[in-house]
Amino acid sequence: MMEKVLRILEEDCRVPIDEIAQRLGITEDEVNKLIAEAEESGAILGYGAIVNWAKVRPDRVYAFISISAHPEHNIGFDEVARRIARFPEVHSLYLVSGTHDLTVVVEADDFREIASFVAERLAPIQGVQSTATSFVLKGYKLEGRMIDSGDGPQRLAVSP
Amino acid sequence: MSGGSRIRVASHIAALPPSGIRRFFDLVSGMEDVVSLGVGEPDFSTPWRISDAAIEALQRGYTSYTSNLGMLPLRSAIADYLRTEFGVEYNPETEILVTNGVSEGLDLAARALLEPGDEVLVAEPCYVSYKATVSLAGGVPVVVETRAEEEFRLRPEALEAALTDRTRAVLLGYPNNPTGAIMTREDLLPVAEFAARHGLAVLSDEIYAHLRYEGQHTCFASLPGMRGQTLLFNGFSKAYAMTGWRLGYVCGPEEIIGAMNRIHSYTALCASILAQFGAIEALHHCQHERDEMIDAYNQRRRFLVNGLRAIGLECFEPLGAFYAFPSIKSTGLDDEEFAEALLEEEKVAVIPGRAFGESGKGHVRCCYATSMSDLRTALERMAAFLDRLPRQV
Numbered sequence: 001m002m003e004k005v006l007r008i009l010e011e012d013c014r015v016p017i018d019e020i021a022q023r024l025g026i027t028e029d030e031v032n033k034l035i036a037e038a039e040e041s042g043a044i045l046g047y048g049a050i051v052n053w054a055k056v057r058p059d060r061v062y063a064f065i066s067i068s069a070h071p072e073h074n075i076g077f078d079e080v081a082r083r084i085a086r087f088p089e090v091h092s093l094y095l096v097s098g099t100h101d102l103t104v105v106v107e108a109d110d111f112r113e114i115a116s117f118v119a120e121r122l123a124p125i126q127g128v129q130s131t132a133t134s135f136v137l138k139g140y141k142l143e144g145r146m147i148d149s150g151d152g153p154q155r156l157a158v159s160p
Numbered sequence: 161m162s163g164g165s166r167i168r169v170a171s172h173i174a175a176l177p178p179s180g181i182r183r184f185f186d187l188v189s190g191m192e193d194v195v196s197l198g199v200g201e202p203d204f205s206t207p208w209r210i211s212d213a214a215i216e217a218l219q220r221g222y223t224s225y226t227s228n229l230g231m232l233p234l235r236s237a238i239a240d241y242l243r244t245e246f247g248v249e250y251n252p253e254t255e256i257l258v259t260n261g262v263s264e265g266l267d268l269a270a271r272a273l274l275e276p277g278d279e280v281l282v283a284e285p286c287y288v289s290y291k292a293t294v295s296l297a298g299g300v301p302v303v304v305e306t307r308a309e310e311e312f313r314l315r316p317e318a319l320e321a322a323l324t325d326r327t328r329a330v331l332l333g334y335p336n337n338p339t340g341a342i343m344t345r346e347d348l349l350p351v352a353e354f355a356a357r358h359g360l361a362v363l364s365d366e367i368y369a370h371l372r373y374e375g376q377h378t379c380f381a382s383l384p385g386m387r388g389q390t391l392l393f394n395g396f397s398k399a400y401a402m403t404g405w406r407l408g409y410v411c412g413p414e415e416i417i418g419a420m421n422r423i424h425s426y427t428a429l430c431a432s433i434l435a436q437f438g439a440i441e442a443l444h445h446c447q448h449e450r451d452e453m454i455d456a457y458n459q460r461r462r463f464l465v466n467g468l469r470a471i472g473l474e475c476f477e478p479l480g481a482f483y484a485f486p487s488i489k490s491t492g493l494d495d496e497e498f499a500e501a502l503l504e505e506e507k508v509a510v511i512p513g514r515a516f517g518e519s520g521k522g523h524v525r526c527c528y529a530t531s532m533s534d535l536r537t538a539l540e541r542m543a544a545f546l547d548r549l550p551r552q553v
């Protein structure tokens with residue numbers, strides 16, 4: 001049931017509690033309890049709109065930065081990652097498998113800001129060995145939503 | 161030997177009434193901002209994996225006819241699926257025919273089984289095509305009514321009462337369009353006994369088999385003794401959101417499937433190869449997507465049924481398909497007046513129950529394969545509409 005509540009909220013966090021209760025066939029109290037639990041445990045990190053900033057601030061830039069890290073005896077990946085994550089420019093950050101170790105998504109007002117963030121903030125961090133920056137040129141899908149895929153097909157309004 | 165034109169529409173076709181939905185379709189077509197609960201298909205697009213498989217088949221040059229029966233890998237996948245999901249065994253070589261939707265399957269069955277004047281007991285309210293399909297094949301549809309008080313389940317006494325010497329078959333569809341009713345195994349057993357006692361074919365349209373929100377669907381052919389006299393119809397339109405692909409199948413005894421395939425080989429040749437590739441992907445890899453859609457329908461079902469009851473309409477619990485079938489008798493309007501006034505005043509489209517047969521009178525069909533936001537708007541508008549009606553005592 002928890003997962004179903006979370007899926008509904010993930011789809012639209014403005015759905016009223018009584019509607020969630022009806023859809024899942026449980027009481028409003030139960031819904032409230034599940035949500036409180038999820039907030040408590042950190043399963044719900046927050047409630048925000050999914051903004052396609054390209055519509056509002058087309059000049060804003062995003063970059064994916066791949067980092068190779070070299071954890072030293074007293075500094076593990078977690079420490080390196082947390083140091084990086086604290087910068088407000090960092091939108092999201094993952095430890096990944098493959099050719100590098102950390103993937104950082106960074107957003108900034110312009111290219112220069114990202115360049116200086118990489119050169120002056122990321123690169124000097126102890127344990128960061130190398131970085132490779134990919135700038136986002138265009139977004140097609142964001143948080144499970146298609147961007148600008150145009151009007152979908154229309155069903156007939158009445159069918160058997 | 162000259163004179164006027166000899167072109168005319170055959171009289172039995174000219175006499176065929178248009179479906180009760182047609183008129184409503186025309187009414188809605190001219191209007192803007194209609195929130196429609198009048199559809200009979202999923203609001204989801206086909207899961208992308210399925211579309212992608214068909215695109216790949218096209219890119220690889222699969223553009224030919226297939227075997228009349230349908231591609232063997234598809235028939236095998238259907239056989240596996242029916243065995244694991246419903247416990248019925250069919251030989252993919254001889255007992256499964258892939259059709260252009262259940263629609264074609266029903267047509268083939270009627271033509272293969274009926275001689276002029278043969279009667280088919282049709283459980284009503286029902287999908288709009290059933291009676292016409294029987295008539296077009298020269299048969300006579302004999303209506304067997306089901307009733308709201310019995311949650312629209314088919315009762316053997318009603319079948320018994322309609323039986324004549326000319327009766328050849330029973331045609332039923334559960335989970336049901338338009339009522340959303342289901343039949344449990346216990347409900348089906350007496351129908352099976354009736355069919356066995358009188359040696360009738362049972363045409364069981366199970367296209368909504370997966371859209372069950374409580375308990376497990378029972379395949380008619382899995383009932384004791386029924387495999388040999390049942391034609392099982394199913395397809396991809398509803399469970400996999402593939403209405404536009406036109407793909408279904410029918411399973412049954414070799415002799416009847418063979419006869420149906422003979423007609424099919426002349427009139428349709430085969431189902432679209434691209435749709436068949438899509439269907440193979442659906443059966444092999446899309447259980448998860450299917451179940452997610454069904455879960456979404458279930459949420460909307462609860463929401464809509466609650467909402468209809470909250471605004472004062474009596475609505476029995478529909479446990480299958482994606483329709484609610486509330487009674488509108490308390491409004492003092494009949495179902496056509498209700499649907500027309502609701503459309504005109506509030507721009508909400510629902511289908512008058514009688515479009516599905518006289519026994520649907522006094523009800524309207526509301527489809528909940530519709531986005532949550534449309535369901536919300538529809539309920540708000542319906543509430544406003546009902547508020548304005550003079551109170552019935």
Ligand SMILES: Cc1ncc(COP(=O)(O)O)c(C=O)c1O
Pocket residue numbers: 160200260261262263264287333336337365367394395396397403406407408
């Ligand atoms: C009960 C029932 N049977 C058959 C069909 C037609 O299915 P297909 O798309 O497979 O021809 C429908 C479609 O609405 C239906 O509701």
